[in-house]
Amino acid sequence: MSLPVGTPATPAAIASTTPPRTAERRTGRLLRVALPLVVLVVLAAVPLFVAPFGTSTLSRILIFALFAVSLDLLVGVTGLPSLGHAAYFGVGAYAAGLVAIHWTAEGVVPVLVAAAAGAVAAGATGWLAVRSGGVYFLMLTLAIGELVHQLAQSLASVTGGSNGLYGIPTVRIGGTPLTLPGYVYWFVLAVTGLGYLGLHLVASSPFGGVLRGIRDNEPRMRSLGYSPFRYKFAAFVIAGGFAGLAGGLFAAQVRLVTPSEAGFTTSALVLLAVILGGAGSLWGPILGAAVVVLVRDALGPDLDGHGPLLLGIVFVLAVYVLPRGFAGLRDLLRRRPSPGETP
Amino acid sequence: MTGWFDENLVSILNGFAIGSLLFILAVGLSIVFGMMDVLNLAHGAFFLTGSYLAVSFVAGGSWGGYVTALGIAALVGLLAGGALSGMTEPLARRPILDQALLTLGISLIVAEVLSIAYGNDVLSVPPPPGLTGSVSVAGNAYPVYRLMLIVVGLLLALVVWLVVEKTSVGALVRASVADRDMVSALGIDNRKVKFAVLGIGSMLATVAGVLAAPVYGARPGLDKTILILALVVVVIGGLGSVRGALIGALLIGQVESLGRALVPEIASFILFGTLALVLVVRPRGLFGSRKLAHG
Amino acid sequence: MPLPESFRPRLPGILTAGMLALALSACGGGSLGEKDTGDAGGDGGGTVRVGLVIPQAGVYTPLGVDMQNGWNLWLDQHDGKMGDYTVETVTADEGEGPDTGVPAIQRLLTEGDVDALVGIVNSATALGVAEQVTEAETPLLIANAGAGPITKDAGSPYVWRTSFTNAQIAAAMGEHLAEEGVGPVYVMAPDYAAGQEVVAGFIEAFEAGGGTVAGQALTPFGKTQDFQPFLSGAQASGAKAVFVFYAGGEAVSFVKQYADFGLKDTLPLYGSGFLTEGGVLAAQGEAAVGVQTALHYSTEIDNESNKEFVEAYREAYDALPTVYAVQAYDAANVLARALKESTDLTGKAITDALDGLGTIDDSPRGPWSFNGQTPEQTIYLREVTDEGGTLLNSVVTDLGVHAQP
Incomplete structure (x- = not known):
């Protein structure tokens, strides 16, 4: 946020x-x-x-938001709608969890390893995915995501299989474990803040400009001498790296990683968060992520478990009421400044 | 060789049964997408609606109930598809992901409403009288109902193929897939074509739900599984192609049946492994046209 | 949370809504203090607050309903009291998996002011919260999740279980089939942790008893509608019997297809009891008759406690109880026994009391005791029979007392 x-x-x-x-x-x-x-x-x-549950809900929102913004770099900026982005989130989460369990839970180490693992996994699979486009890209990334999900399920000796990777120790800063939700929250806030900043720097750089050019008119960029494949691939790896970073934070905050973190439902929810927020704005998806997490985790339990029903209604309404997602709201506000607003 | 064939005959046959069902399911999805760029993620929810209708009407296991369920499912599917066609109309000029958001929202709502109405238990449906039990195929028992599924599926495939390839209505549909604006310029209302195709496509989904009910039953979550299978079929075949949907459905039917029987060790990977393989070799599916890739 | 008036209008609506939702949950004032102890509820006033964590949404909802019924039935029979304490139940939705279950339990631990937790269907959720429960020093009585590590490797002095372990049930069946000399057995289970544990537990016990395994298949979990390819594998393997572990929707499809493809008449089917337990049995219908399963409970167990329990349960809910209901009922029972012995409501005192309980002699499942914080109990061999239109799991024999292997 x-x-x-x-x-x-x-x-x-x-x-x-x-x-x-x-x-x-x-x-x-x-x-x-x-x-x-x-x-x-x-x-x-x-x-x-705010009480601990509110604080840890907000931590989850921040993490999911960073994840969503990393996807926005692909969907909104580069024009590649991925339905398998959770694969890299999951890889990062497992990497961070394994590092924390077997090596060190010292602050940023697991999280940085997670980012690196996400980027490497995206690099290993992205060269295949970015060759296609549109719905085919959507389905190829879905296939990659499902295969990673299945690997997490099958490699039980490493990942714990469907029981998940449990027993992840609390994050430590300078050797002191962060036992209170408030401290963990500050850690998450600091890392996600830097993550958003990094993604914005990428998107607003000349590199980001080329990505937008490819999104809007690929043949033209090619004739200008750019290699769309290389740029798309680079965007895919960067997005995978930041998704891995978010996954690493997830492992630190929830302290349990299961295969579903890499699965279809996670991928679909994050893509919907991006669309709901307004693809391409890089800040709209933050709000989209907040809505998705709030409906699922905070409101869902009070609705007799019919959170998905509410989520469905929100999606349908959003399509008509917010044609360009939450990001579209800003233009409305800008065009019609309310009288109370200080000039 | 004949020994291998006898041993796997049941699996092959079963692959055809799954394939027939997948074709009925996927053909509507494929044409609607190819023609109108509508990515209907509510297709699986329509299928599940059909399955639950079968639960309501086939309870006694009578032909009357079975036919009633088919009729009502067809009507419900037609209406749902028509309504969806109307709902997507304002989105015609918007990015395709907006339609994904809309149809996924609808599918969440439908699935939740079904689970509120029917509960979360697994419900099963008996086949109509005369189709219960099994016959012997090469020494192995094979359920009669599934044999009927193969016949019905192949008949439907033939009908759809004839309509699309040999009639003037089909020509219009094919022309719309190829160049919508040109068809529109000829004075034909695109919206009517879309209404009809989406309606009939959704009808095929609900009917497939009834047909599948005696095999798969009805349970929460079935919609998601089925949607993903149908999407895989459509993408492997190539969007907008009837022939592609047929080949894709038969291929995935065999992958899910014969493939799993032959290499059970990697059964969990084989479906998406196949999808990834096909798309790596042919990035636009087996019969997809280039135009659609960035639709 | 105070949100300065001056900039509230500028924040997009949902941000405000989100903040408000969080603010509403802000009752304790901050998340930087140590765990709240001893305000309302808790120690004073003779009430004990118990968090009941059960699935209220998703595919496990029917299990949640049964568990809730079992819990409520015990409380109704005891005037809502455990020892001298009045019980206050706080129900939370576990959902389908840890992504909903873990936050729900975290919430109970940090804000629910609970003295103990009961429930949990999903093993990943149970394993995921074990450490947090330990840090909060709140006793957790698991009333279903059957993964071995919950009470073994990941074991914590605060995590107890009133249900079963996956391998415990499978091993009992493995021993039995080896003794019977049924011939080579084909083993099938879904490809996820519980399935793998069952397969390993069964094969170990079966081979130790001298049996031979004809082959095994792990079917894609949650993605297998059609078991025919694997059934063909079982037929081709030369097996003389099949042992499987399936539950829920997969159990229904499997048993029906096992009959459809004619295996029922040629290869006897054995399974873990969940194959034919609760709602799935009705959906399987005639196809299930004759299937033999192993489980630590059946409505047909012949003892006084069980007769009374089944009678009372039928009266209250107009349905036959399931193993899930019994597990929650027993969780209430052991918690009450512990609270009678316990000096106070601290986690340490309650778990010490649980440790000293000895044999639970009035359970519907027959006498059982904690061994390594999980039940050491009789496993029954059951066979599905049709009693005038109602399908029942009749008890064939008992397979002896088993601890977690």
Whole structure:
């Protein structure tokens, strides 16, 4: 939920915004710097006020959000809708869990190993996947995801099979275990914050510009001398790395990794979070992820277990009410500033 | 060789039974996607609706109940497909993922409503009288109902193929797959074609649900399994191709049956391994056209 | 959580909604304090708060219903009291797997102010919370999950089990079939942890008794609608009998197809009791008659406690009890016994009391005791019979007392 520092405007956003007056532009810039800071401060203060369950729910939202934003780099920025992104999340989670159990639970070590493992797994499979496009890409990534899921299930001696990888120790910072949910939350907040920042830097770099170019008109980029395959592959590996990072945080926070972390349901939910939030904006998916996790974990149990029903209704309504996801809301707000808003 | 064949005859036969069912299920999905770029992820939920209708009407195991269930399922499928066609109309110019969000939302709702109405227990459905029991095939017992499934499936496949390839309606459908704007320019209302194709495609899904009920029963979660199988068939065959759906369905039928019988050690990997293999060798499926890849 | 008025309107709606939802759950004031002990409920006022964690959504819901019934029945029979304490039950939804189950239990541990936890169907969920339960020093009585490591490798002084272990039941059947000399046996189970444990447990006991395994197949878990390919493998293997472990939807499909493809008449079918337990038996119908299974419970066990239990259960819920109901009923029973002996409601005192319970002599399943914090109990050989239209698991014989292998 921390907003990006200096959000890069997507081409669509540029196209739909009329040239703003200077005052408005200044407000806009101020808002862009101030809002993320305010949100960050609020988020950092959460453990001081909110009870443990709320705090750990928020931790899960942050992790799922980082995962969703990493997918947005593929779906929204590069135009590659993946239905197997959970494979790399799962690989990262298992890697972090194994490192924490067998080697060290010291702070960032398992998490960085997770990111590396996610990137390596994405590299090993991505060269196959990015050769196709559209729905075929969707299905090929689905197949990769299911195969990874099945491997996690079958390699019981390493992964614990369907019982999951359990007994993951608490995260340590400087040798001190973080036993309280509030401290774990701060750890998660710090790493996800850096993760978002990293993804935004990638998306707003010239490299990100080329990815958007490929998304919008691949033949043109090819004729300009770019190799779409190499760029798509690089995007796939980077997205896999950040998904692995999120997976590593998941292992640290939940302390149990099961094959379903790499499976179809996780992949589908994260893709829906991206669409719900607004693909390509890099911040919309954060809200999409928040809705998905809140409905499933916080509201679901109070609905007699009919969380999926509510989720289904949310999806259907969102398609009509929020044509461009939550990200579309910002343009609405911008075009019609409410009277109460300070200029 | 004949020894091998005798030993595996039942598996091969069974592969045809699964394949026939998958074809009925997948052909609608494939044409709808090829024609209208509608990725209908509610297809599995429609199938499960058919299975639960079978539970309600076939309870006594009578032909009357069976035929009633088929009729009602066909009607429900037609209406659901028509409604879906209307619901996707505002999304025509939007990215295909929006339709995925919509149809997956619908499938979640349908599946939850079914589980509220019928509970979470596994429900089974008896085959109609005369089709219970087994016959001997090469010395092994084989259920009569599945033999009927093969016959019905192949007949339906023939009918669909004849309609699409040999009639003027079929020509219109094929033309819409190839170039929708051209068809529209000829003064034919795209929406009517879409309404009809989506309606009939969904009808085939609910009917397949009834046909499959005596074999697979009805239970929560079946919709997801079936949807994924159908998607695999469609993608392997190539989107928008009737021939592709048929070949894909027969191939996956054998993979799920003969493949599992021959190499049970890797049974868990074989379905998606096949899908990955086909897409690596032919990135657009066996009979897919290039145009659709980025649809 | 106070959200400054000035910027609330600028936050997109759902963020606000999310924050509010979190704020609503904020009752304890922060997540940086040590675990709350001893406010409302808990020690004062003679109430004991028990978290009942059962599946209320997903494929395991029928098990959750049975467990809830078993738990409620025991409480109703004892005026809602365990020892001198009035029981306050907090029910939480376990869902289908650990992704919903673990957070639900975390919530009970951190905010539910519970003195003990009961339930859990899914083994991964049980293993996933074992460490957190231990850290919170809250006793957990597992009323279903059967994975071996729950009470062995991952064992914790706070994790107890009133159900069974996968291999325990399979080993009893393995010994029995070896003694009977049924000939080579083909073994099948779904390809996931419980299935693998059952296959390993069965084969070890069966081969130790001198039996030979004709072959084995691990079928894709949750993705097998059609068992024909594997059934052909069993037929071709030259086996004289088949032993399987399936539950829920797979149990129904398997038993029906076993009959459809004619194996029922040629190869006798044996299984772990879940193959024909509860709701699945009705769905299997005639196809199940004659199937023999091993389990630690049957409605037909001939003892006084069981007769009373079955009678009371029928009266209360108009259905026959299942093994899942008994496991929850027994969990209530042992918790009550422990609370009578326990000095206070701390986890240490309750688990010490559980440790000293000895034989539980009034259980519907017959006498059993804790051995390594999991039941050492009689395993029964049962056969499905049709008693005037109602399918029952009749007791053929008992297979002796078994501990976790």
